[in-house]
Amino acid sequence: MFSTSRLKSKLPHVGTTIFTKMSRLAEEQQAINLAQGFPEFHCSPELQKLADKYIRSGKNQYAPMAGVMSLREAISKKTWEASGHEYHPETEITITSGATEALYVAVSTIVHPGDEIIVFEPAYDSYVPAIELNGGVPVFVTLDPQYESVNWAAVASAITERTVAIMINTPHNPTGNVWTETDMRQLAALAEQHNLYVISDEVYEHIVFDGRRHISAASIPALAERTFLCGSFGKTFHTTGWKLGYCLAPAALTAEFRKIHQFLVFSVVTPFQFAVAEYLNEPAHYLTLSAFYQQKRDLFLNAIEGIGFISKPSQGTFFQNVSYENLSDENDVTLAERLTKEAKVASIPVSAFYANPAGYQTLRFCFAKSDETILSAAEKLRKVVW
Numbered sequence: 001m002f003s004t005s006r007l008k009s010k011l012p013h014v015g016t017t018i019f020t021k022m023s024r025l026a027e028e029q030q031a032i033n034l035a036q037g038f039p040e041f042h043c044s045p046e047l048q049k050l051a052d053k054y055i056r057s058g059k060n061q062y063a064p065m066a067g068v069m070s071l072r073e074a075i076s077k078k079t080w081e082a083s084g085h086e087y088h089p090e091t092e093i094t095i096t097s098g099a100t101e102a103l104y105v106a107v108s109t110i111v112h113p114g115d116e117i118i119v120f121e122p123a124y125d126s127y128v129p130a131i132e133l134n135g136g137v138p139v140f141v142t143l144d145p146q147y148e149s150v151n152w153a154a155v156a157s158a159i160t161e162r163t164v165a166i167m168i169n170t171p172h173n174p175t176g177n178v179w180t181e182t183d184m185r186q187l188a189a190l191a192e193q194h195n196l197y198v199i200s201d202e203v204y205e206h207i208v209f210d211g212r213r214h215i216s217a218a219s220i221p222a223l224a225e226r227t228f229l230c231g232s233f234g235k236t237f238h239t240t241g242w243k244l245g246y247c248l249a250p251a252a253l254t255a256e257f258r259k260i261h262q263f264l265v266f267s268v269v270t271p272f273q274f275a276v277a278e279y280l281n282e283p284a285h286y287l288t289l290s291a292f293y294q295q296k297r298d299l300f301l302n303a304i305e306g307i308g309f310i311s312k313p314s315q316g317t318f319f320q321n322v323s324y325e326n327l328s329d330e331n332d333v334t335l336a337e338r339l340t341k342e343a344k345v346a347s348i349p350v351s352a353f354y355a356n357p358a359g360y361q362t363l364r365f366c367f368a369k370s371d372e373t374i375l376s377a378a379e380k381l382r383k384v385v386w
């Protein structure tokens with residue numbers, strides 16, 4: 001009989017993700033799920049038709065390892081138009097199973113045991129396990145969830161001779177902050193000075209508010225030459241379930257990246273790659289997204305006004321953080337559970353994005369929902385007894 005006593009966890013501190021936990025609780029409680037970040041709406045009928053067309057026309061076998069060429073070409077064109085940097089479809093663009101795979105493979109490509117990677121907290125939950133599974137050591141620079149700007153002096157002092165990379169995310173989940181050009185130039189200066197790689201998670205690149213511009217690592221040459229830029233169509237086209245993402249990186253970095261990608265998944269879902277490639281021909285399909293979500297952010301903020309939350313309007317992403325420090329002393333995990341059970345509205349406790357939760361009393365709400373859902377959730381939150 002096999003004894004599980006020999007089973008030694010590679011991720012002893014990791015349990016089920018907070019997204020799964022809160023979605024499960026929301027379902028159990030029949031609560032409105034503003035927790036896990038996914039759009040409530042369908043992807044466009046045109047994109048559905050394209051997917052259907054390519055499934056029916058037989059594009060159902062393995063795609064090339066690096067991805068369908070028409071999709072790589074479309075990404076190259078789109079990135080060039082947005083950033084002025086040209087990634088070569090043959091050697092610098094790889095289609096991945098969501099940004100999650102791109103991020104994992106990027107980390108795996110560069111991290112050797114004992115290497116340090118600088119991670120900003122609050123951090124998306126896949127970063128640290130990816131680093132640890134590869135024998136790396138995350139070094140945290142902690143940011144207040146309502147922060148205004150990055151403390152670059154703290155970043156500089158976190159760099160040691162073991163540091164190989166800095167991992168960034170703009171627009172940022174969960175704070176909704178968008179890095180400025182000054183931030184990106186500070187990053188470039190430090191990365192150049194210490195010869196570091198950058199892993200740039202830009203999955204919310206098309207969701208920025210109030211006239212801001214997303215400053216991609218691709219747009220700054222000193223960053224582009226050292227960056228693994230990870231993107232996803234899940235957020236952009238309301239297709240999180242398609243798990244279609246990509247990694248853009250200079251040819252030498254991409255060659256090493258692909259060595260791992262080919263043995264992790266080999267290639268990713270073929271008909272959807274063709275469909276997205278064709279859909280990308282019309283830039284309005286992604287350039288209208290910021291206005292669409294800005295209206296949702298404003299609707300949510302207006303609807304929760306007067307409850308007593310403190311909230312700095314999100315600058316990008318489809319998340320709004322709110323501080324409840326004026327309303328309750330409860331910790332955020334307890335409160336998120338209570339609100340799911342009593343108010344029937346699920347949210348994410350922001351402490352889940354910290355290795356060492358610092359006691360910020362902040363919840364994250366996802367507003368990628370219909371207007372009715374947003375208004376109904378706000379109505380329920382209004383009735384909470386604090």
Ligand code: PMP
Pocket residue numbers: 037097098099100101124169172173201203231232233234240243244245
């Ligand atoms: N990075 C961030 C910041 C995210 O919020 C997400 C998903 N919500 C991902 C990466 C993963 O993207 P994908 O679903 O394409 O794997």
Ligand code: GLN
Pocket residue numbers: 017019020035036037038173
């Ligand atoms: N990225 C989504 C969020 O932040 C969740 C994705 C997941 O469930 N892994 O809510």
